[in-house]
Amino acid sequence: MNKANDVFMNTYHRLPVVFTRGEGVRLFDASGKSYLDFSSGIAVNCLGHNNPALVDAIKKQAEKLIHVCNYYQSDVSEAFAEKLIAVSGLKKLFLCNSGAEANEGAIKIARKYSFKKYGKNRHRIVTLTGSFHGRTISTLSATGQDKFHENFGPFTEGFVYIPPNDAAALEKALNDISVCAFFFEPIQGESGVIPLSADYLKKAAEICAQKDILLIADEIQCGLGRTGEFFACNRFNLTPDIATLAKGLCGGVPAGAVLAGEKTADVLEYDHGSTFGGNALAAAAGLVVLETITANGFMDEIKEKGAFFADKLDDLELDGFDISRIRGAGLMLGADVSHEDHGLLEKALEKGLLFLGGGPKTLRFLPPYTITREEIIEGISILSEILPKTA
Ligand SMILES: Cc1ncc(COP(=O)(O)O)c(C=O)c1O
Numbered sequence: 113m114n115k116a117n118d119v120f121m122n123t124y125h126r127l128p129v130v131f132t133r134g135e136g137v138r139l140f141d142a143s144g145k146s147y148l149d150f151s152s153g154i155a156v157n158c159l160g161h162n163n164p165a166l167v168d169a170i171k172k173q174a175e176k177l178i179h180v181c182n183y184y185q186s187d188v189s190e191a192f193a194e195k196l197i198a199v200s201g202l203k204k205l206f207l208c209n210s211g212a213e214a215n216e217g218a219i220k221i222a223r224k225y226s227f228k229k230y231g232k233n234r235h236r237i238v239t240l241t242g243s244f245h246g247r248t249i250s251t252l253s254a255t256g257q258d259k260f261h262e263n264f265g266p267f268t269e270g271f272v273y274i275p276p277n278d279a280a281a282l283e284k285a286l287n288d289i290s291v292c293a294f295f296f297e298p299i300q301g302e303s304g305v306i307p308l309s310a311d312y313l314k315k316a317a318e319i320c321a322q323k324d325i326l327l328i329a330d331e332i333q334c335g336l337g338r339t340g341e342f343f344a345c346n347r348f349n350l351t352p353d354i355a356t357l358a359k360g361l362c363g364g365v366p367a368g369a370v371l372a373g374e375k376t377a378d379v380l381e382y383d384h385g386s387t388f389g390g391n392a393l394a395a396a397a398g399l400v401v402l403e404t405i406t407a408n409g410f411m412d413e414i415k416e417k418g419a420f421f422a423d424k425l426d427d428l429e430l431d432g433f434d435i436s437r438i439r440g441a442g443l444m445l446g447a448d449v450s451h452e453d454h455g456l457l458e459k460a461l462e463k464g465l466l467f468l469g470g471g472p473k474t475l476r477f478l479p480p481y482t483i484t485r486e487e488i489i490e491g492i493s494i495l496s497e498i499l500p501k502t503a
Contacts (some may be wrong), residue, residue, distance in 0.1 A: 135161055209368055222328060306446075421445055444481070
């Protein structure tokens, strides 16, 4: 059990459990104990564990071709790219390996677009306080949370932070002629499931269009069908200039993507790349994810199951448990508890339920899309055993 601490650097506080296999929404530890997984590896295992179609595609692709470098072409990588473009409604994409790498790509594209049109002074990127965009030096710089900015500087320059859902602050920040992009998570994940409002995003899109400022949506946690729409932005009929995806994109095989619309599709000119990006194995897995989530009625089911889940959380609140302010959309839900540390993740683990924290007091739920209503009820019942009562 303690082996992990001997070999891994101190990056994660790992809970005392060793998983050896998974099946659907359940994970199993070395002793065979079963856990309901309402975290999906932080929104990665979107089709659940050991999904037959996904496993079959990965097996078959591994027997044919795992990787060719990007100096050549691969049939499956092209098929994946074509499908992703068709589903997203954007024009071209760059494939990579992680969320941070996708966001790095988006930042480079935004700056180059603006430099070429308006000169090198137009480099600033407005982001939001409470955002999380990754762990590289530039994506940490884009991340509007002080706690991530200790000890690793100097950071990439040119990021400006404003509070989310504050239209006046947004208008003021975008009035600066050195701003080239507004970069945001439509629903902030890491800081506690904080959705941006429809009005706020519409305002942002309006100003950005007027000033030729690029609208960059970090859809890494909230996109890919999680809200019941392909992009969380699509809930408000909004199409960003650039969108980034990762996490569930290839169902657990590491992958990321930068998707660009008309304005920025051809900004890169053989000046960016990634060895593993769009690798045949990841692409084969990604095709299964895209085919599954675009099947008739699949995303509607996500919306309906999400509403069912939110209602059940709401019932807990009415029953006097210490849980309130239920937020989110589809199967990305958060609810606050009143104290910072109840040890709830550990208590839930003991009872066989996994979920995530977010911000100081938020319980964050990101279950696989394949979750059933019975599994939601089962998880909520475990929650009711561990949540303190309010009175
Ligand atoms: C919204 C968002 N952006 C970017 C990232 C970084 O992704 P990765 O860890 O794959 O680099 C994350 C990861 O949690 C995220 O939630």
